[in-house]
Amino acid sequence: MSEANDKITKVSIVCSKGSLEGVYPALIMANGARMEGIEASIFFTFFGLYAILKDYNDKIKIATVGNPAMRVPDAKGMSLPTWMGSIPGMSAFATKMMNKEMEQLDIPPIPEFIEMICDAGGKIYACKATVDMFHLSEADFCPQMEKVLTVGEFYELSAGSQIIFT
């Protein structure tokens, strides 16, 4: 295989989780791909769909329950026990702290990030099975969502892609 063929030219990212730490990696990888001249698309499925639902994608939160790596008040602080993570407001508080850190690194809020990826030529798709299951319609999505796809269509559009599941 020649060196030119070893280069990644296209990525299809599947975003299946609706927590902050589930959504951002997909967005950062898609945006990063476009910045390297790599074709990129994101297929949002299951709870990942919340990242492109216009009334909900500014309210994405960190999971403070069932997250054994979670520490407070910062990454080297004390381990957060699951029962404490379930205290009302804990998720909102952790999200606020994380958003502050991200803002300092110039990582955009989710709605702005989606818009940036779309403007950069990245494609945003929604999973048909989830749309049907959640009783959603096209009107529920942010305007950047290009098309609701079946899994078959997703594979078709991903021809020649590296598929990344997050």
Add this chain to the structure above:
Amino acid sequence: MPTADIAGVTVDVNEEGYLTDPSQWTKPVGEAIAAELGIAPMTEGHWKLIDFLQKDYAAQGQMPTIRRVKNAGGIPIKELYELYPGGPLKKASKIAGLPKPASCV
């Protein structure tokens, strides 16, 4: 340190061809690097980004992110990708005689 002869000037570069001393940059050097990257001619729109990157780097001491180019530089993302297809910030930084962007965003 490797050097390169660009547009009749000898400049210090790193192994990827990025200038290591922004003060050695001249407009013809920028034009020559752009041509090498397949961007010619350099229009007013192209220079607007180069100008912003150089000023912002001088003021902040680090390369701006693509979001900063949009929000502080006022250059829409769509336009960036039209002007510098296939990796806008990397290409523009090289043309501007600045370091390769080191941020993930």
